[in-house]
Amino acid sequence: MALDKPYLDIPGTTVFDAEQARKGYALNQFCMSLMKAGNRARFKADERAYLDEWPMTEAQKQAVLARDLNAAIASGGNIYFLAKIGATDGKSFLQMAASMTGMSEAEYRAMMLAGGRSIDGNRVIGEDGDAQADRQPQGSGGPGCEGGWKKAER
Amino acid sequence: MARITASVYTSHVPLIGVAIDTGKTREPYWQPLFAGYEPSRRWFSAHKPDVVLLVYNDHATAFSLDVIPTFAIGAAAEFLPADEGWGARPVPKLVGHPALAAHVAHSVIQDDFDLTIVNKMDVDHGLTVPLSLMCGQPQAWPCPVIPFLVNVLHYPVPSGRRCFQLGQAIRRAIERYDEPLNVHVWGTGGMSHQLQGPRAGLINKAWDNRFLDRLIDEPAALAQVPHVDYVREAGSEGIELVMWLIARGAMADAAGGPKPHVAHRFYHVPASNTAVGHLILEEQTS
DSSP, X not given: OOOOOTTTTSTTOOOOBHHHHHHTHHHHHHHHHTTSXXXXXXXXXXXXXXXXXXXXXXXXXXXXXXXXXXXXXXXXXXXXXXXXXXXXXXXXXXXXXXXXXXXXXXXXHHHHHTTOBOOTTOSSTTSOSTTSGGGOSXXXXXXXXXXXXXXXXX | OOEEEEEEEEOOOHHHHHHHHTTOTTSTTTXXXXXXXXXXXXXXXXXXXXXXXXXXXXXXXXXXXXXXXXXXXXXXXXXXXXXXXXXXXXXXXXXXXHHHHHHHHHHXXXXXXXXXXXXXXOBOHHHHHHHHHHHOSOSSOSSOEEEEEEOOSSBSOOOHHHHHHHHHHHHHHHHTOSSOOEEEEEEEOOSSOOOSSTTTTBOXXXXXXXXXXXXXXXXXXXXXXXXXXXXXXXXXXXXXXXXXXXXXXXXXXXXXXXXXXXXXXXXXXXXXXXXXXXXXXXOOOX
């Protein structure tokens, strides 16, 4: 019998369930290692070499290198673990969140000040809200619109 | 006999801690939020408890994916503020209450809630931000605090119903403690927010305010709301709100007693990515 996962029809949302956690174990534990200053320094010195110490998939490593948090989440990452990468880069949670929507930091901040993203049209896949796949990425071309902030800075 | 005199509910947004620690609370962005907590700090000074049992979640700080306890209680004599990747918050160390924590663990486990007991860990913003909001910036926290942790990161998380029942069990435990302690139970996290994916930034004011109404007036019915409603309506991180039901289940009316008095209610959008909600409920002494 299949497990009950009633959250799979929510747009723009990946619930970090036991299956995702299994896929993302090494990715998230890599992120956790960045809590130590020595590891942050080693990661910054040679990101690829540091990543190769972890039994992660190539897709997970590419997601980290590109700072593409949506791709990292799809491959099993959890945002609270992925936030350690942002902290290593000196990014705020707001900047990280913006990078997943395609909005620039300024656009995202303005949305939050205006009361946040509306729930209308964003409850179920197939409605017409701004988090629906056919309306993403939604930014006007600010940093992050191509995915992660790393790519945008290049 | 120990008794519960009040419950406090508040969001625990990390950037609020940063604003406090860096002296930004009077800036235009933050001023409305901190104004909403001024009555809370006055109330706390006038109603200082002997112990706070503070319900929160760890955010990949003390617990990695190596061990994922659903419910855990901190039984140590002290806990240090954690370095969450940008240095530890400049706040006092936490003094625990090992005797009451051990008593609560014993009683609650006998009541069928299989707690994990934690004797060594650092505490993150989920615990320290609520203390800062209620107590300001003292040299030492005004009373011992028992950290009580709930897994809300790794699904499935405990249901609202289970959290409410756990609160009822915590009340029974505290009322069985011989020393005449005045205890607060705090529930933290929420309100609506989503930090991940294309739907990041979601806020649902109507849902949040309905949650506050129902938490006050019909908590047992609110506890029946399934997870998927929280995730769909209040965002993937809005699920933190189940922790408020632990504190609410510990109040007298959940054990057949009188309804609590609403001492303070506050709601504000935004703090960073999050809707901030706050309630103080006092037990009626009559």
